[in-house]
Amino acid sequence: MGLTMVEKIMSRRNVAATKVRAGDFMTARIDGAMCHYQFMEIHRMAVEAGFAEGLPRIWDPERFFLLVDHHQPALSQSYADENVKIRAEVKRLGVRHFHDAEPGIAHQMMTDYGYVRPGELVVGNDSHTTAYGALNALSSGITRGDMLHVLLFGEVWFQVPPTIRIRLEGKRRNHPIAKDIVLWLAGLYGDDFAQSASLEFTGSLIPTLGMDERFCLATQSLELGAKFALLPFDETTAAFLEGRTDQPYEPVAADPDAVYEREITVDVDAMPFVVARPHRFDNVCPIGEAAGIRIDQAQIGSCANGRFDDIEIAARMLRGRKVAKGVRFLISPASQQVYLQCAKAGLIEDLLEAGVQIVTPGCGICQPKVGYLADGERCITATTRNFRGRKGSLEAEIYLAGPLSVAAAAVAGEIIDPREVFDEL
Amino acid sequence: MNYDLNTPIRGRIWKFGDSVDSDSINPYYLFPTMEELKLHTLEAFRPEFPREVERGDIIVAGRNFGCGSHRPGLVLREVGVAAIVVESAARLFLRNNIALPLPIFIVPGVTALIEDHQTMEIDYAAGIVRNAATGEILPLRKYPAMIEDIFLSGGLPSLARQRYLRETGH
Numbered sequence A: 001m002g003l004t005m006v007e008k009i010m011s012r013r014n015v016a017a018t019k020v021r022a023g024d025f026m027t028a029r030i031d032g033a034m035c036h037y038q039f040m041e042i043h044r045m046a047v048e049a050g051f052a053e054g055l056p057r058i059w060d061p062e063r064f065f066l067l068v069d070h071h072q073p074a075l076s077q078s079y080a081d082e083n084v085k086i087r088a089e090v091k092r093l094g095v096r097h098f099h100d101a102e103p104g105i106a107h108q109m110m111t112d113y114g115y116v117r118p119g120e121l122v123v124g125n126d127s128h129t130t131a132y133g134a135l136n137a138l139s140s141g142i143t144r145g146d147m148l149h150v151l152l153f154g155e156v157w158f159q160v161p162p163t164i165r166i167r168l169e170g171k172r173r174n175h176p177i178a179k180d181i182v183l184w185l186a187g188l189y190g191d192d193f194a195q196s197a198s199l200e201f202t203g204s205l206i207p208t209l210g211m212d213e214r215f216c217l218a219t220q221s222l223e224l225g226a227k228f229a230l231l232p233f234d235e236t237t238a239a240f241l242e243g244r245t246d247q248p249y250e251p252v253a254a255d256p257d258a259v260y261e262r263e264i265t266v267d268v269d270a271m272p273f274v275v276a277r278p279h280r281f282d283n284v285c286p287i288g289e290a291a292g293i294r295i296d297q298a299q300i301g302s303c304a305n306g307r308f309d310d311i312e313i314a315a316r317m318l319r320g321r322k323v324a325k326g327v328r329f330l331i332s333p334a335s336q337q338v339y340l341q342c343a344k345a346g347l348i349e350d351l352l353e354a355g356v357q358i359v360t361p362g363c364g365i366c367q368p369k370v371g372y373l374a375d376g377e378r379c380i381t382a383t384t385r386n387f388r389g390r391k392g393s394l395e396a397e398i399y400l401a402g403p404l405s406v407a408a409a410a411v412a413g414e415i416i417d418p419r420e421v422f423d424e425l
Numbered sequence B: 001m002n003y004d005l006n007t008p009i010r011g012r013i014w015k016f017g018d019s020v021d022s023d024s025i026n027p028y029y030l031f032p033t034m035e036e037l038k039l040h041t042l043e044a045f046r047p048e049f050p051r052e053v054e055r056g057d058i059i060v061a062g063r064n065f066g067c068g069s070h071r072p073g074l075v076l077r078e079v080g081v082a083a084i085v086v087e088s089a090a091r092l093f094l095r096n097n098i099a100l101p102l103p104i105f106i107v108p109g110v111t112a113l114i115e116d117h118q119t120m121e122i123d124y125a126a127g128i129v130r131n132a133a134t135g136e137i138l139p140l141r142k143y144p145a146m147i148e149d150i151f152l153s154g155g156l157p158s159l160a161r162q163r164y165l166r167e168t169g170h
């Protein structure tokens, strides 16, 4: 009986050095650990547990990455004060990979900087750490308590998950489609069908997807409940890593006779554009069924959709068009590197001409740091979540969609099938 | 705080549906201090909850409880929730409750067992939850030994400290 990708990597990383299978509990050796701005919470937890000075060590400073995202530049006095404490801890513990003077989402920066490599097991104290599965790495969010354990010993417990194989069949697109795919899956199978399972994406569409799309798939798989979300390693992955890392890596592929808990095939070409209505990720309908709903705000950004391809499609569609009167259209690149890439391609100018507001890279527009909604307001957004209150008021409504549908709504002032606005599609 | 899995728990039920998200449990970005959080936890689903919840109450909920971010539900312990009993929990919420620790039990079928404001008895050692009014029982899912150890040690940070002291010869 063959092994899935997860079973292979987990077997390599098993402290007990035995082969593990879906269902097994194990202690895993960690290749990389990512912490974001909540690092001080882990420090306080360590103090509470009896380490008077805080963490006594970092198990391997080369494998620890601390990126102060979410709140860049400091949004309040308390964050500014907290950042000073983080810098003192960085010094005390000898943290080597530290980014605090550069705004951006930690997940994007982890990959921008080549901190994640195929075949590795990487954890982070953030749910969307599933993102690096796009690089054929096993990556997942863990809790602060788990992270404390990882930072001390480089190990943490896992239950090896079963795997659901998702076949995406379809032809190359000239616009991003990953967000629609994950929403479509949520609509069909529910927001927990992959709860604590691992997803393996395969099928004819995958080779046509660039890294930005793959990161979106892996990131948003968390909203399906997934523990891990893995994509195959191919030339696209290799090209992305070229120049970002000089460390060797060992990609992983499933055995042909690997055992899957479930297999799902999506005919992407037959799939409509979709939106998730308030207040759940799986409250999904074809976009036509939500057509005509007026919007006050539109957004593209986050660890799911703040990458070059997401911003490029908006810029391409908005060239020669304007954001509808009264609509606030916010776009936030996921990192400084993405921002620079967009600027060099002339996208920022196009967006500004069309009336878009560019927001500093980071998590700002995903959680309400900027762009709060008032009672009764509606927002369509290519970000990660539409929970009630996610953008401020409990009486506001958040619709989730892909970047193309968001751009169309921003131009029309209402939710609309993007093919009706952009006849060039 | 230590939590002994084997001490039976008895309390009044607050019932919730499916996919109660961690933003609603812990909307820290709107209410950054614990004192404020306590006044707003779960209000997105039941506005009266933060006002009326009492020490010792038990939350019963449907599938995917705590979905969303990796944020812990410590605020629930602060407002007095004694245990959480769900059809299923999002994995990070479950991991948080194991690491903290904060009693959480997976009981498929629990939402049909009991109504809001009825009393439930949880007996981990016996492996059951019981509706005190009807006497009906359901099995709860036992944790593997590795996880029971974390609960018994008072959570993952304490377990980590014990190991650290052992390995460094203290």
Ligand code: SF4
Binding pocket: A070, A105, A126, A128, A301, A302, A303, A304, A362, A363, A366, A367, A384
């Ligand atoms: S962009 Fe949103 S979902 Fe992603 S890490 Fe930031 S706050 Fe979390």
